[in-house]
Amino acid sequence: MMVPWRKFFLLGLLLLAACTPAAVETQTPAPLPTPTDDGYPPPAKTATLAPPRVELSQAISRRQVQASIIGGGSEAILITFEPDRADTITVYVEAGTIFQPQNEGPAPMVARQAAEMTLRPGEDNATNALAVPAVSLDMKKAVPAPTDPYELGSGTLEIDLRRLLSYSGLSQQPFRVQQFAAWVITNNPRQRDMQEISPGGAATPEELDQVRSLLRSAGVSPTKYRAFQ
Numbered sequence: 001m002m003v004p005w006r007k008f009f010l011l012g013l014l015l016l017a018a019c020t021p022a023a024v025e026t027q028t029p030a031p032l033p034t035p036t037d038d039g040y041p042p043p044a045k046t047a048t049l050a051p052p053r054v055e056l057s058q059a060i061s062r063r064q065v066q067a068s069i070i071g072g073g074s075e076a077i078l079i080t081f082e083p084d085r086a087d088t089i090t091v092y093v094e095a096g097t098i099f100q101p102q103n104e105g106p107a108p109m110v111a112r113q114a115a116e117m118t119l120r121p122g123e124d125n126a127t128n129a130l131a132v133p134a135v136s137l138d139m140k141k142a143v144p145a146p147t148d149p150y151e152l153g154s155g156t157l158e159i160d161l162r163r164l165l166s167y168s169g170l171s172q173q174p175f176r177v178q179q180f181a182a183w184v185i186t187n188n189p190r191q192r193d194m195q196e197i198s199p200g201g202a203a204t205p206e207e208l209d210q211v212r213s214l215l216r217s218a219g220v221s222p223t224k225y226r227a228f229q
Contacts, residue, residue, distance in 0.1 A: 052089055053089075053090045053092055055092060056097065059091050067081055068149075070148060072129075072144065072146065073144065074136065075135075076132060076134055077131075079117075079129060079132060080130075086121060088120045090118045092114060093115045093130070095113055096165045096166070098110050098157070100154075105148075106141060106145070107138045107139075108141070108153060110135060110157065110161075112165060113132075113170075115130055115133065116130075117130040133171075135182040136179065136183070138186065138187065139183045140187070158186075160185045160224075163218050164218045166218075169214075177214060184222075184228075
């Protein structure tokens with residue numbers, strides 16, 4: 001027989017257990033933003049959008065830019081832009097773009113590589129010319145000088161020249177090899193004519209071998225042209 005005080009003791013324990021609240025899971029609050037020196041939280045970061053890219057002829061026709069084009073020697077055409085701008089824009093030139101001289105004497109030129117320049121408000125873009133790598137289209141014409149004004153040309157390049165200019169390995173060749181390859185297509189000279197052309201003097205036998213290899217790699221048959229017949 002259970003002693004009465006033990007009975008009350010057990011009953012009390014049961015009542016205490018029933019009345020004790022269950023443990024509640026708590027969550028750690030997220031840390032507050034670190035305040036800046038002025039006591040306010042730092043501003044949220046926003047994604048930076050790339051400026052629009054516009055091809056040079058389109059940018060000029062749409063009056064998005066005003067450009068001055070001049071000769072840059074045997075290897076390039078130089079383009080400067082008016083400094084006043086209200087927005088940021090990236091102007092690009094595609095390989096194969098033709099540049100026509102405004103005066104008699106200098107050679108017409110064609111871009112041998114793509115080039116681009118980002119124009120921003122407040123920057124003096126006139127002091128930062130875009131140098132477009134180029135080759136001459138006529139071996140009988142003079143090397144362009146900075147005093148020679150140019151403009152965008154029109155017309156369609158012949159297919160072999162387009163193949164050469166679109167070949168990804170063209171830029172890896174020395175400039176003289178690139179120029180001789182272009183002249184082989186545009187002027188179709190004989191080998192003895194190649195001994196009299198510039199830049200830098202006559203084409204060497206080694207350079208002619210490089211030209212032949214370059215044309216083949218670009219999908220152009222060298223034997224179509226008198227220099228390799």
